[in-house]
Amino acid sequence: MSYGSSDRRRFLTVVAVTGTMGVAGCIGDEEVDPEEEDPLDEDDDDGAGGGDTDEDREHHIDVGTSAGGTMDVGLAVEQGVAEESDMLSYSTVESPGYVGSTYRMNEDAFDAAYIDTNTMNKAQQEVDMFAEDPVDQLPWQGMTAFPYSIYMMARDGTGIETFDDLAGASVYPAEPGYSTRATTLDVFEQDPIADVYDEMEIVDADVADAPGLMEEEQIDAAIAYGTPGVGNTGWVVEYDARVDVHYVQHTDALIEAIEGFPGAGLSIYDDDPAETFAWDQDIDTDEIAAWDLTVTVAFHPETPDEAAYELCRVGGEHGDTIRGAEERFTPEGPEDLVQGALEEYPFHPGAAQYYQDEGVWDDENWVVGDRDQVGEYFG
Numbered sequence: 001m002s003y004g005s006s007d008r009r010r011f012l013t014v015v016a017v018t019g020t021m022g023v024a025g026c027i028g029d030e031e032v033d034p035e036e037e038d039p040l041d042e043d044d045d046d047g048a049g050g051g052d053t054d055e056d057r058e059h060h061i062d063v064g065t066s067a068g069g070t071m072d073v074g075l076a077v078e079q080g081v082a083e084e085s086d087m088l089s090y091s092t093v094e095s096p097g098y099v100g101s102t103y104r105m106n107e108d109a110f111d112a113a114y115i116d117t118n119t120m121n122k123a124q125q126e127v128d129m130f131a132e133d134p135v136d137q138l139p140w141q142g143m144t145a146f147p148y149s150i151y152m153m154a155r156d157g158t159g160i161e162t163f164d165d166l167a168g169a170s171v172y173p174a175e176p177g178y179s180t181r182a183t184t185l186d187v188f189e190q191d192p193i194a195d196v197y198d199e200m201e202i203v204d205a206d207v208a209d210a211p212g213l214m215e216e217e218q219i220d221a222a223i224a225y226g227t228p229g230v231g232n233t234g235w236v237v238e239y240d241a242r243v244d245v246h247y248v249q250h251t252d253a254l255i256e257a258i259e260g261f262p263g264a265g266l267s268i269y270d271d272d273p274a275e276t277f278a279w280d281q282d283i284d285t286d287e288i289a290a291w292d293l294t295v296t297v298a299f300h301p302e303t304p305d306e307a308a309y310e311l312c313r314v315g316g317e318h319g320d321t322i323r324g325a326e327e328r329f330t331p332e333g334p335e336d337l338v339q340g341a342l343e344e345y346p347f348h349p350g351a352a353q354y355y356q357d358e359g360v361w362d363d364e365n366w367v368v369g370d371r372d373q374v375g376e377y378f379g
Contacts, residue, residue, distance in 0.1 A: 058087045059307035063297070064095030064104055064113030069233060069328055070295065073145050074114060076326030077297070081311065084318040088310040098179045098295075099129060106135040111303040112311070115139055116148075117294045117342055118183045118263035124345055125379040128182070138377055139298035140348040140369045142308060143315045143337040146227050146328045149267055149290035150180055152248035153283070154221040155214060162249045167199035172214075172222035175207045180225050180293060183264050187291050190257035211239035221248060224277070225293070227328045228269065231278030240280050247273075250289035258291045265292040265340055294340035299348040301374050308350030312337060316358065334358035341366060346377050 065074030081090040095101045101113035154160035174181035188197035213219045226232035258266045273288040316334035346369030355361040
């Protein structure tokens with residue numbers, strides 16, 4: 001695959017945009033707000049949204065980005081590159097969620113994409129959707145963009161106090177097809193809480209309908225998620241405004257399940273957690289235990305090393321510029337770009353070189369991808 005051809009790049013961009021919904025089972029990711037305008041519809045003098053690239057720059061990358069909060073971060077990173085790099089240009093390409101982006105990357109649709117680490121782990125292990133429809137090549141690790149921390153809330157009056165009380169309750173783990181839902185159910189399937197999960201009544205509904213279903217008492221408990229220090233995602237903000245809820249107290253068994261699942265990390269928030277996620281009501285807790293979905297910028301194996309290095313450099317050195325456009329981008333330095341990195345999963349060589357130069361590389365647990373072995377990094 002050659003990225004030196006602007007004609008080929010324009011062709012791939014058109015394919016990625018017009019063919020996004022053709023990927024079976026890939027209907028979006030957790031940030032999608034059906035009432036939110038598509039940022040790509042807005043005019044942008046800097047070329048955001050797939051506009052003209054700076055022909056004077058040595059490298060150009062097209063980056064697959066799904067809707068909602070992820071799109072906002074993607075456009076902010078694009079702006080950061082435009083302002084802080086003189087050798088890289090970056091165009092945002094609409095993509096159908098994290099799973100869809102993994103499949104589109106496998107089809108050489110773009111140079112990089114926003115994909116969560118749980119989806120990447122599943123692709124490597126060839127499980128879940130990748131068991132029946134595996135990819136031929138993995139998206140290689142690049143840099144962390146932002147986390148989503150996921151936790152459980154219950155309607156007041158349900159009698160649900162702890163995680164064990166969810167047995168027999170109607171539980172909403174987000175919309176089918178969302179990465180937050182998939183990660184949540186993966187955690188629930190772990191021992192020693194699988195027996196509680198087996199007794200839950202899982203609710204399938206669009207996120208746009210979930211707040212109303214909670215008001216109608218058709219949902220007893222639902223996940224909440226957001227970026228710490230920024231706030232919850234849109235549909236959670238809506239049910240916060242419409243329904244009285246409280247935190248479902250975590251148990252030792254839930255903590256053990258989170259720690260035992262390789263596709264998610266564990267975070268404990270004990271410093272005013274309601275403020276951390278910008279709740280408008282008292283959620284009746286001093287501590288939240290969350291399973292984390294880490295959203296990364298992953299690279300196509302054939303993306304030039306210099307381009308990958310430069311994007312990581314911008315992310316590591318100019319996070320303030322990116323946050324000036326979108327505060328959800330959380331890394332504040334090179335060490336933050338590798339938070340949540342997967343062990344024994346290939347890093348793009350350009351990204352790896354940047355982390356080695358910055359002294360944050362873990363030589364014992366991390367792997368530099370070899371282009372001669374692209375198809376050899378599976379389970």
